[in-house]
Amino acid sequence: MEATSSVPTKRNAFNAWLSKQWMPYRQVSLLGWLLGSLVAVLLETFIGTSLAWALGMSDVPALFGFVVMLKQPELLPSIILYLLLIYFIPIAIVVRLTKSIANKIAGLLFRYPLWITALFHIVLLYAVIDVWAVMNDYRVLLAKLMMIAIITTLSLNVVNGYMGEFSCSHPGFLAVGAYTASIIMVLFFVNDKVMGPALLPPALGPFFFPIVLILGGVVAAFSALIVAIPSFHTRGDYLAIISLAFMFIIKSLIENLQVFGGARGFMGQPNLASLPVVFVWTIIAIWTINNFVRSTLGKAMNAVRDDETAADAMTVNTRNTKMTAFLFAAFWAGIAGGLFAHVMRYVNPGSFGIKKLAEVLAMVYFGGLNSVVGSIVGAIGFNFLSEMLRPLEILKWVIIPVLLILVMIFRPTGLIAFKDFDPEELLRPKNQTEEEV
């Protein structure tokens, strides 16, 4: 009797202690967390290698030790110690120390227009990512691919989540964007063996790169018309099949275009998609797509999804809404494809097939439908998981699907679904409620 009653009280006491310890951290603004992370990654830059060496690891654990953990389980204690010393403890200390200052700065910034405080946070976030990634090339590549995955996932979420259709054509749009951007860049700015000498001086490449990416997006959006025009006459599962056919058509078309390498692929893209470039594009994509889905048109998309007849009765132009949203999503997928081509500096039609489709769909449904945060979490989480389980080799593709099936069974719309992403709420200093009370 005593034993059974003492266990809950003990647990309650522990919970109370934990929440008391956590209490100060509730009032930490995003700025404070970013400052803490910056200190942690700076610490890793300076003492990470020697600390890792001292703890018996050959190098700094690239992905918070998750990969090493599966490869060499005997290193688990030193990994935990490393994470504590480099990440958890410094972040905890810095966050606590700078709490009031960070809140003051955040409050000061908050009086100015939102974009100024947003810009400030974004610069800080970039600093954290850059310092973290610059440690080794693997991290840089992973960060770039994750950001591109975020753009892709967000753009598919516009169609599958916000509009409630089931589109399978995203690999096709990625391929169109990737090939358009690659071909234009190589034709104009690279002295290539296949495509001939550069038509414009290669030094101009970096300045034209954004324009070429946008062009790739526009071409992808135009190609989306092939899917959109026949499928939006009627509702239903029509889009799923037409978009699937579209994906195969694009893949097969590229395989047959021997001018651009055919099935062998196309290479020689200039090295322009550096980490800051990809980061800026990701921020623009998140900002634009978030504003798009929160606009009147975004609400119209939700109305079409929930009840098309009712939306029509409420003067929503359903066909226009669907067309606009679909082309918008295709545009961003095209940009993601262009970035992908320039990050890998090699594209082949094989990477835009069924496997890519399964991956993109998994990211969208894992993260959550109808939610910008969900897509970001889904893209990062999926890529992280995929990298983490790499040591398991073939079993990786058993574990990831099993996890996804479990997510679908217990949360059929994804982890963070139907959530509004309000940047103002995110950037707000957290001590205001305390002052008001």
Place this chain on the structure above:
Amino acid sequence: MGYFLQNIVNALQWGSFYALVAIGYSMVYGVLMLFNFAHGDVFMVGAYIGFFTASGLMALAAMGSIAIPGWLILILTLIIAMFLNSFVGMAVERIGYRPLRDAPRASAAITGLMIGIILETGNLALLGAQRRAFPPLIPPTVYKVGGVYITNQKIVIIVVALALTLALHQFVQHTKWGMAMRAMAYDFLVVPLMGIPINTIAALTFALGSALAAAAGVLYGVAYPVLGPYMGIIIGWKAFVAAILGGRGSILGAASAGFLLGFIEIFVTMIFPSTMRDFIAYTIILLILTFLPNGFFGEPYSAKLRL
């Protein structure tokens, strides 16, 4: 002319696989309004079950040193593979689809896709990457009919495919179970009120589709005796498109669309280089769907997606 007729025979054989696999997609889509993206890999599993059954039976025959004729082994293999694979189909339904009956339909499509990946990778992990050679059950005999070479394998494949299609059509049209399936396709909400066990009917739908996929797998093994873990992808996705082309839930529609796809592919490779096959086949499908949105035999419907 002989060349042309020869290609018709080849197209009938190639279309048989598409037709049998497409029927499975079409039945699930018709009865439950769901995409069964795992079906292509269920076909692959069926082919492997057929491979192991046939090898086992042949080893058994060799051990007892009884001369069992090849056609008997083929029939036994077909029956056993169809029987066992129907349980694979029911397992897919139980794991991936039944828990998601009330979830958005797209979520069930995702679980189907993921089960497909698990089947592929599981096969790769268990059996390794090397391809298996299907044992030659019936020695090929070539008949020459008016300049056209027809092997007995082709005849068996086409006849079995047509017979199974017609048998399933009769089952759905003329039995109580078939009537329950058609009722479910007609109205998903009222059917349980009439005392029809939807879970049983859903399982039956998956079982029948998977049995036909197993038959397709065994026949595929007879015609092209090389089995690999990713063979389901090649046949499966095209058969899926064919199923939709045939019209929602129409068995004869799915079968005819499967045969049409076979014809398109064979004749495209006859005229153009074979790399153009997918491009032209899918473009034709896209055009057909643009002008015939409900497929060949589908009724117009305006389904409200449960998303």
